[in-house]
Amino acid sequence: MSGTVPFSQFVLKVHSRCDLACDHCYVYEHADTSWSRKARAASDAVLERTAGRIGEHARTHRLPAVHVVLHGGEPLLAGPDRLRRAAELLRAALPAGCALDLRIHTNGVLLSRRFLELFADQDVKVGVSLDGDRLANDRHRLFPDGRSSHAKVLAALALLREPEFRHLYAGLLCTIDVANDPVAVYEALVAERPPRIDFLLPHATWDHPPTAPEGAGPTPYADWLLAVHRHWTAQGRPVPVRIFDSVHRTLRGRSSLTESLGLDPADLVVVETDGTLEQADSLKTAYDGAPATGFDVFAHSLDEVARHPGMRERQSGLAGLAEQCRACPVVRSCGGGLYAHRYRTGGGFDHPSVYCGDLLKLITTIRDRTAAAPAAVPAQQRQPLTDRHLDELARGLGGPDAVAALGKAQLELSRRLVTAAGAAGNSAAWQLLTEVDRSASGALDAVLAHPYTRAWAVRLLGGDGRADLGGLAELAAAAAARGRVGFELLLPVRAGWLHLPTLGRLRVDGKAEAVLRGTADGLACDGHTVGWDRPGDHRWQPVRRVALPGWTLALEDTDPHRDSHQWAPADRLDDAELLAWTGALGEAWDLLGRDLPEYAAGLAAGLGTVTPLAPGPAGRDISAAARQAYGAVGIARPTTGPVLALLLAHEFQHVKLGAVLDLHDLHDRADEGLYHAPWRPDPRPLEGLLQGTYAHLAVAAYWASRVRALDGAGGDEAAAARLQLATWRAHTADAIGTLDGSGALTPLGRRFTAGMRTALAPALAVPVGAAAERAARAAAAENLAAWRAAAGRR
Template identity: 75%
Template structure:
């Protein structure tokens, strides 16, 4: 099956077409395109409403779970609070149930005030700031029209965002490079402002209007400039994510890029101008006058029509859309031909390498050579380590899993976590030494800490060089394990967002940032000027992980660990006492229902599910839940309105968790098959593992609705009709997906037998013995470890 064009998920909405600065490197006003002169200064209500409707229409058609909108300009703050408020309100009101809005604004910062920040806090609008470094660097280009410096006002804007009340709005800093600026001074000035992320952008240029290259600077001055920063950034332990470096690291390992200027990921962005015209990426304004135009607008055209524009299609064509020189380049999968606009040359259009080709080549190859090969887990599983017995696999294939079988999965997952930590140990010798000592003197306390679901999620991010991870988690983990063991110790730990985080235990608010020394005793611990006693924690600084005690099962409601944001839906902040009480009541009712109606799911849940992470509610009418592939033992759920639906979500998501653990040690399909397959419950085709995961999870959904049908037997009511409709729908969907899996031709012999049992379970829920026998015939579980660092 061919891959369909990617729907748009990112939108740049121009709310004002003029600017209060006169930056001489601006692509909007200082390059080839002059269309800004004819645009309305401020976006109208009519354009905002039509834009919101078009985005909502697109999200509904493509079942998008989230859209990302950036309010832009010109300078968007010039539009004023009323227009920005209206834009946010219209966008949120129009989106269909189940689609979240990630709303941001990008500004030069000189107009930012408490009034704007209060508005953004109310409307959940994140704020990115353009700043080119220290005053000397910033004033080289970012000045007022009369030559005045903008630097002091931008710093004031950043300091405003760093206040505790607004810190959650601070999205990062964007810096346009100038090779005549001192790269380390620029970097240091930006890092000093503690941004959540830094974006370094190459200045916009084409083959017709090439970038400046100072005499004596060498053949790749932009690479040299960035590599000087990369060296310092690496030596400091990568204190802040840097998008261009993180993208190079990721693409060198075959992962997706974080920026459109690198990698081969299809473009999924469209721009809405103040007059409602729909355009390609703004960067094209640097190529020639009118380059971004599509001829479409929000009033007369759908976004699917825009996606069919030749320019959009070319930017979604991956390797095939690049020049012949690029396609034969050894670093093309990292470079991706560079930013599309930077390839332009009169007479040849965009069928060229980037004008920064030499710089990108040097940047990527140097980083590749500097970074040691990805560390691999040293102790690979042996022939039987982690592999389940034939009977256990047969049991899991029904969608269930006894307590003993799920405990076997958990034990294997703990072994994987230990190997991952060993692979990272050289980078954190002090915490590793403490963990190694605890492994001998307090192994139960250590296992309790290592078994926390988000420890493995963090370790995988570190092994993948993910920008969202850092090795400070090692110290947090070691401190938590030592505190569990009631040991006396001292250990430097990171301070994130004003708090020290201790996996499985909680977090303590200490203020500030950087690092603090945590001193543990048998009775508690002290960090900075805060003392926490186990018998009398006192004060409000200590926020322990709250646990819900159910009959025979205790669940952690995890709302403190920063690594918990591993799901495909945003997590909640700390639960209020009222929210905690509501969760407790819902979980008690759901657990009672599971034990009564789905006992074979309840047994596995009790043995393997330790953590529920509260997620933010979805739009009205949409139940939200998720399982993270690398977080065994946790599920994320937005508390639904009824206990039966909570029971359904727990069983459904834990099936995802179980199958992910199986796939770590048993090959059920050929991973080389990169085709996409139709899943009856989704509009977008899925890779084979995604289809397998969805099918397996829906065994639980089908069984849940079957129990509801049974409960309503002989009754004629809306609830009974709803249950019968749901059961018929999910039974049909799941059976259809099983046939698609069986006919794919890419299942292993073990995967074929696993799928046969799923089919037998759907067709004959009571006939599991014969399925057991089918699995045993010739079944030889493999032990291929699918961790990819």
Template identity: 65%
Template sequence: MDRSPVPLRQFVLKVHSRCDLACDHCYVYEHADTSWRGRPRAVPDEVLVRTADRIAEHAAAHGTAAVHVVLHGGEPLLAGPARLRRAAEELHRALDGVCALDLRIHTNGVLLDERFLDLFAEFGVKVGISLDGDRTANDRHRRFADGRSSHPHVLRAVGLLRRPRYRHLFAGLLCTVDVRNDPAAVHDALAELDPPRVDYLLPHATWEQPPPRPGGGTPYADWLLAVLDRWDGQGRPFPVRVFDSVERTLRGGSSLTESLGLEPSDLVVVETDGTLEQADSLKTAFDGAPATGLDVFSHTFDEASRHPGMLARTQGLDGLAAECRACPVVRSCGGGLYAHRYRAGSGFANPSVYCGDLMQLITGIRDRLAAAPVPSPPQPGPPVLPEAHLDELAAGFGGAEAVRSLARAQLGIVRELLAAVRQRSADLSADRSAPAAAAWELLTALDSDAPDALDAVLAHPYTRAWAVRCLEGAAGADAGGLAEVAAAAALRAGRDEPVRVPVRGGAVRLPTLGRVLVGGDGGEAVVSGGPDGFTVAAGGAVLRIGRDDPPGDRWHPVRRLAAPGWTVALEDTDPYRDGHQWPVAGRLPDGEAEAWRAGLAEAWELIGRELPRYAPGLSAGLSTVTPLEAPAGQDVSAAVRQAFGAVGIARPGRADVLALLLVHEFQHVKLGAVLDLADLHDPEDTRLHYAPWREDPRPLEGLLQGTYAHIAVADFWRVRRHTARGAAAAEAEVHFARWRRHTAEAVEVLAGSGSLTPLGMRFAEGMRATVAPWLEEPVAPEAARGARLAAQRHREAWQARAAAGS
């Protein structure tokens, strides 16, 4: 099945076509393609200007939220500071007011010095460094032409990036695997440099030029799995893209790299002469393999996206060889990197030359995940949250593993709630053949045979919301929800058992999957899985829904956004999503859903770029965004204590506001999960307190929730005052001055309340340690004055209302 061209979002801009090293594994100079020989050494002005304008044209035409541009080579630093400045200036000029720019440079680090880093700090250019491990490992390939080692030069470059002044520019390390190197020694050498991320890359190879396999077998998988075990044993001190990508795809999420997963490629290369090429990795296949025959002077990026070679890398499962399509790990593997599939005679219609290694790697990671100890469900008494995670969260942030620990505990809570629902239904019904009883038997079987599929449905935020309502006897919530959970889990697991489910409001609810409109109200439908999809039988009719069927009048699948590092559901189908304080939106029209996708993608870009301490936790724990309705002109959002992983938002008109609402509400989600595990305050304290973010006085827990959420609010404005422009920057500084003060004061009210438990005091200390230094940051006098006036007006109005009500 052919697909429409994918808008391009990743642009590799070659600024220099030569290199100061002679790495023997380099795909540009040492593999099949020789096109570099006829190109200008340094990119000329006219190519920079035209490229920047073409990128802006393409982004504007497709409503792109952000583009990623990598300055590359050869060795890009050979272009010199003046040429790199010109490149950054042209890109910022062209994209100003069009979309966000994520600008990076990939270098061997040999020439990196403070001149370059000061330039990169001025334009926000993130720096990735190639380093293959310790000196022994690095010197196997990365040497100067005369044989000298490059290792000390690279260590010096990384040392500069680790300085506080430049640390925010450090994007990570890229390491090409050589299985002759000791995996533990390589990993330890990289870990010692405290990188923000590490990419382990398979050396480029094809079926015509296969990779070395000393001893046979799957040495690349064995090498990477040894690194995985080392990384795990160290507590995963930094992200590793290949491992994170496999784990994400095994859980049904998106990959973080084009070498894994089924996401379409959206990358194009601009050479120093302005010609457009496909991914550089294709240079390893045959001479001229990346060529398109296009250039930035005569062709648009839309034309590039329609090139047959570009389209071939956007076909997902349909673009793979039959052997790959039938493979059980294809959704994680994705056929491997496109270039690695090449064989003379059959082109790229083959499995990867690393097929066996990828299978071994993915199944090895899957088996390790399955064997990992599962925490017991929360029990009364001491909190099950590890102290280190509690401290991370108390500071207002919380990394991916800390948030995952909250999610695992939530899964235990939901399991207990389901058991309570089952017990309640058994107590109320003597009919053991009722749908709830049959569903419970299927759930028990799935828990044994397909636990990942079941956990995916139990982790759906509104599964807990339904269970709590059911136990409370709320209208519309009953034990039939067990059948809905069972049906959805069975479909996810590929099971074909028919499941009797209730029909509610004319629809069949399949949590995490969507809803099917069958008409009528009340009664039952039968959901049955199959190899290509599923069927729903109701009212004498059978509706067949294919695995890849698009949304229709009767099939409303849950829409999902897969952004780099984050997969989120746009939930507008589940009837139990209505617990937010604002009305929920109905099923979104396609145009509004697309606006949501674009807005969330742009907001996520902003969070990753400007609020990187919040992004890992949000990626790990925020699975669902529920669209809300809002009064005209108001930005509204909400979180529900009984729906971990979900926030409700009325889509604002600006991506920065959406980013603020996401981080703000996710603070409530995190803290609610902490409060499920740990007593932070005395629930008998019924005093009410002034909260500068509310019109009404708040109980202690409400003040705690608001304070914690406003750490993110204050931090958002703290950063935006530097990244926004003009009047927006001045407005952000006023907001920062106001909310840092209010948040700090609220922390002191909590700490001095006398009602915090020892853990609560520890939590308050963590918040104080984050907020207190912000009070020392200078702000403009007019911003400080504006903040004081806003605070004064709010308190006076609050006092007037309190006096009128007394």
């Protein structure tokens, strides 16, 4: 890798000893013994210098947020004063605009009201280790004298669930012991009402393989987890489970939620109590000194640590895996497993995970269960959106389930459109597509779900000259490459490039067509081979992806059909512009999570592509959504993160409603009336008015959040926010009234306007002051007068 991947996650060891003697602990019970030589607690000097280094790193790389876990040993042994000091120093050191996600991971036995009051004051989220019911927990998690820790942990969790502290509860971490009953363990954890459960494979290597009961099958850990998965699914997935959610996400080409799965580059560094900087703690299970880098916070910057060979190796993605892993059909989901679990003396980490068989069975079984579920219902009886989904969407929202249902329906629509296109076209490409569908249907789905696949198919079937049957060959080659299906196919060369949707483009000069071959080593053309999922050389330009906490999206600047939006797309982003986009998206995502969390959850589930647009007229922010490109929005990068957050929320409203309109009629499509849209000077057809109204629900909610955040503040920013809220809520309310009075809505359309009115009510209740109200009314009156004049009305 040529570039340095900055750290955004930090583990800060505040105490190096523990009050329990868990026999599965990787710090004290595995190969590394460095804990015995560390200071018991981090000194003020270590805390100050660590905070300074993190702040320096955030400033250098313009990080929108950093995530810090206070750890140990047992971090509560450091005491309230030292923990408060750490939190205050970290927060003070970060540059303006960089958020701090601060957490503590504890065994819970010392967790008290005093600690929780401190954590509430410092906004520190709390994760607790618990291995299940008392029988399961006491197999390993005991005090040094053999006493059970279970009752103390349950008491701590009861305290954490109290209303004043519930918002601090980050979740439970459970280390798997396959001797325990999986369903009993799961039920014991769910009984503690955690916001998330994280099941962890016990650390092991090829030198010290994981233990299993006598007579267990070849994949005991997969079998244990799959028993939990079956029970969890039957219950309706009542709580997020990180390992299952990560498998589901990576199977769909999204980022993992854990370092132990997926191919996302590792971006974590550990700061020990003496200030030494180390790689991930899990490496302590490999050999003595395995996590060491030789660096410390006093003498070295974090950029120096990021260039350490061990760090680089953990950031090398597919290229850094063993040959056996690279050839595996589930490698993009598995990612080779946790780096530490690949270790074997004499061969280092160049091996599959010691849990390889378990991971393969876990991923393929979850994939097959997920794929098989919809087949139980005949297609003609399938209703993509339930009443609950429709009610959520009517209120302008739509959580992950509702948005996922929209995505599935859109995927089916794209499949039908591509089938119609393929029926008339390139037989070799069509044969390859059907082969991939048989052997790697998930790879084909990833290409069919690409927003501009549908745009190409609609153009082709509609006779638009911008699309040709060469697009079918491009789709087939991209799907085959993703599914590791060997192929040889003739592709068109467009303006000097071979295009592979979702993957990128390959430079081929002087030809109208070129033969592309897919091999185990990558993609080969004219004697030149590139790995499509590696950074590549000057001839290969991959689609770049931005991985944010809980959201991964593509910055699409290669697809020829990205011109589907009303504005011209930008050319390929250079490194500086890519960095600027990455920072802006990170800042916007943090703002959406803070100010519009109810919109952000659906956005993360359904918006997978942002297409950079060429800058608009001076002083004007431009953005667009295309009806035939579900899952994408086009935006010219604005100058501030808040504007980008607002544009993302606004445009994704159009994306959602367009998908709903593909499934349901909300209005009489024969209605030819033109209606007043308070935000535009020109009359609008009913669907245009409906789209604008729906999008502006998010705009009104955004400004309501800003006004509440600035409550009591004076100055231009607060006054501007109040005026924006007064304007957009009035516009939206007026438009809802126009829709209701149109007489052209279907029953479901009326249900949507009722939902929009309910959704707008909180924004209407926020006080903005008389001056803002008067200015908003005056602007609305002026707009209405101009519209009436243009329409010849009085």
